[in-house]
């Protein structure tokens with residue numbers, strides 16, 4: 001196994017970490033995940049697709065290969081009748097992540113997430129969630145994960161349970177804990193998110209932050225508050241979706257044409273542009289966000305924008321946007337180039 005600098009050491013030395021998330025969403029876009037239950041059986045059905053997406057994100061500039069075990073937990077697999085595949089699915093996703101990480105000098109992160117069994121009104125579900133975290137953490141440990149990401153929690157209690165499980169069963173592995181952000185600036189318990197993250201930090205999480213749900217425009221204001229309350233490294237991984245103060249998350253986003261809610265099938269009509277993502281990454285960097293990435297909707301090209309702003313040079317950097325060689329866009333374009341440009345862009349009222 002290649003030796004790469006650990007997460008704690010990087011953060012201690014003031015380095016930044018770019019982490020690609022959003023495997024589920026991107027594989028759905030490619031036709032390999034069911035839009036609706038969003039379970040990751042593609043890991044066993046078409047493993048090479050998952051592995052190649054790991055590579056694409058690593059080549060685009062991710063410092064981390066996050067094992068695609070999101071919703072690969074007992075409850076979700078039970079719901080699709082594949083509980084028997086639980087262990088093999090987790091180990092396969094982790095093994096491929098380790099291979100791609102080693103081949104590219106990346107860290108490999110195990111992943112746990114909201115369990116969907118946790119119920120604030122039923123304290124018994126805390127232990128059910130803990131058991132689900134335990135088995136996935138143990139598989140991640142067995143597969144040689146460098147740290148564990150616990151993500152998209154709405155309830156602080158569930159996030160704390162995940163952190164405790166990492167501390168209890170993770171053999172000292174670092175923990176990155178991110179809460180999901182939707183319409184409100186509080187957890188399911190009503191705790192303001194900055195305060196919730198501070199509590200997780202005080203419990204010993206290596207990185208705390210926000211992921212999923214909100215786009216850059218509505219995550220940034222909350223992120224500023226988080227930065228004032230938290231003392232350690234903060235994470236930000238929004239969805240690349242154009243959210244607004246009236247439609248704060250991709251769940252409340254509506255189609256600009258007819259006002260219908262777009263989640264889950266039509267979120268693409270609100271997709272952020274490359275410039276949106278570039279500006280978000282610049283602002284996050286200014287704010288001092290050390291752990292950065294994108295969640296659902298991320299593509300290698302968008303992740304590359306983040307990586308570039310954070311100064312990462314990657315295999316696919318050479319294909320970053322560049323219009324300086326375009327025959328009709330470049331400065332000093334020829335007469336025929338300018339004619340084509342006018343024709344294509346509709347620069348005249350009529351043609352010829």
Ligand SMILES: [Zn+2]
Pocket residue numbers: 022211212213239295296
């Ligand atoms: Zn997401």
